[in-house]
Amino acid sequence: MSSETKFARVGIVDDDKIFRYGFRKLTEIKGLFNEILEFSNGKEAIDYLKDPNNSNHLPDALFVDINMPIMDGWEFNDAFGEIKSQLPKSITLYNISSSIDIEDISRAKKNPLVADYLLKPLDENYLAEIAGNLQGSGDQVNYN
């Protein structure tokens, strides 16, 4: 097993171009993830996951913004729940938002599909922690 496969592949789902750029750049500088997939709304991400051509190229984790046009984060969570069992690997789902609305936060945290709700701007250390956990689980997935 090469050292590269240890690093996780993650997807960022956000309509905010600048945030996507920042996410990519930051994780690049910190060397957190092996590969970043970018989607500008929920529908793009769902379409990607559903496409059988991508079954060997699915992310280990998804960071999904709440406020998006076309398909927002809540709708994505629901759509993801429906296809989750048919996916060839398990994907950890994170919601991200700049909303500090307590209702939004508890709605995301109550959803068993969602591993956590991350507030923007993102905490670098927490992101590194997530990256560390994914590396462990990434190995398991490869042996399955």
Added chain:
Amino acid sequence: MTLTDGHTFDGESLSYIAHLIDNKDIGIWEYHNQSKELKWSKGFYNMLGYSPGEIECSNNYFFDHLLYYQDKDAFIKATYSPKHDGPRVAHIRLLTKNQGYQWFESTTHRRETGNGNVMYGFLTNINAIKLAHAKSAESELQALEIGRIAKIGLWEIDSRSMELKFSPEVYDIFELSNHIKLSVPEAIEFFLPQYRPLLEDAVNQALTLCKPYDIEVEFRTAKNNIIWVKCRAVPVLDEHGRCIILRGTFQDIDNIKRRGLTLQSSINLLDDQNKRLQNFAYIVSHNLRSHAGNLKFMVDLFEESDLQEDRTEIFQHIKTISQSLSSTMSHLEEIVRMQAEVSKGTKLVEFQKIYDNVTLALQNNIEASHAEIHVNFNEAPAINYVPAYLESILQNFLTNAIKYKHPNRHPVIHIATYKSGNNIYLVFDDNGLGIDLDRYGDQLFGMYKTFHQNSDSKGIGLFMTRNQIEALGGTINVESTVNIGTKFTVKLV
């Protein structure tokens, strides 16, 4: 030998009866008209607290020392009138030895004897009953007084005769100075027409099904004042459970009701404004937070990055954020300005003039999109409105129709006004992309809500439009079919 052998008693039984009577609290007197002889029984003395012989047995003594002077007339009437079918019973006060004046019931009878006319009578102490009566009369009086002060009238309907009775307060509320008798249907005529069936039903159900009611309705008084009144009724039942009397209260609640109604509409208005402000605050905080968050993100990256080309790109993003921040600020200013514009008031504006201004400003967009616009302001050419609002509303609709045009066809837009009753409507119809109302209906007029992937959708237009329309008391309605088009119907005033 029995006591009731014929109608006379023999000597022995008569004295036995007298003995019985003497030991009851009954006083007997007897007066011979011819001989002027007066007799009082032992019970008569006992009743007053004396022993026989302790006081003088005479008419003079009775009238001067025992009978309360105000009860003289009543006693004389009951004593001397029975031959003319007058009252035989009088309630009188007599002075007792130790307990002051007490109430007695006096019953008088006559009989003819061989020796002439004899009057006799019975006296019984009714002080306790009388006092209880006095007490209840007092509380009845108090009830009336309460009714008068609280402006609550009392009324009742006799279920058999359907006779309707009012207390004076009901007449006061009716503003009928002459207390004429009204029938039930006549009384119902005083209520405003829309409430009459409700009231008729309530009365009928109370009379037939013994259902009480409590309703608040509008009422027109004899002096033509329209007031809110509260009508409550409770059926009084007989031993078979049928309603014999429907009894109720009638209350003028006009002040309370009107205050309540204005209060409710103020509450609704405040509620709306509150929701709008909350939405506004939420949006502002969300947008400013996301811009500020991005700015910090980029500045941090700028510091951490060593590559010149990365730094150049990051700086480009910082510039974009700076622009977004100032455009968010300008949106906020626009909203504040829009709220202030209302205070400048309305004036008569012509739709055509406003439309010409708007199309002039959007000329480039209209030409570039090859939009075909049909206008018809003939039915309602002008309106009293805030000019800046009308311009903004038309501009938003037109901008949206062009921005969200269908990719396969040129925009065709219909704009028309019409009158309905006292209201003026504006209808705006396009053949553009349409909006999935099932999905986005509830968010359509929210701030920064965008439903299409256009890079220039800002999600502020419809939010502003709705605010302007509602600030002037109008409403906005939308019908839309994806790929067919969108139709906005606005009740302006």
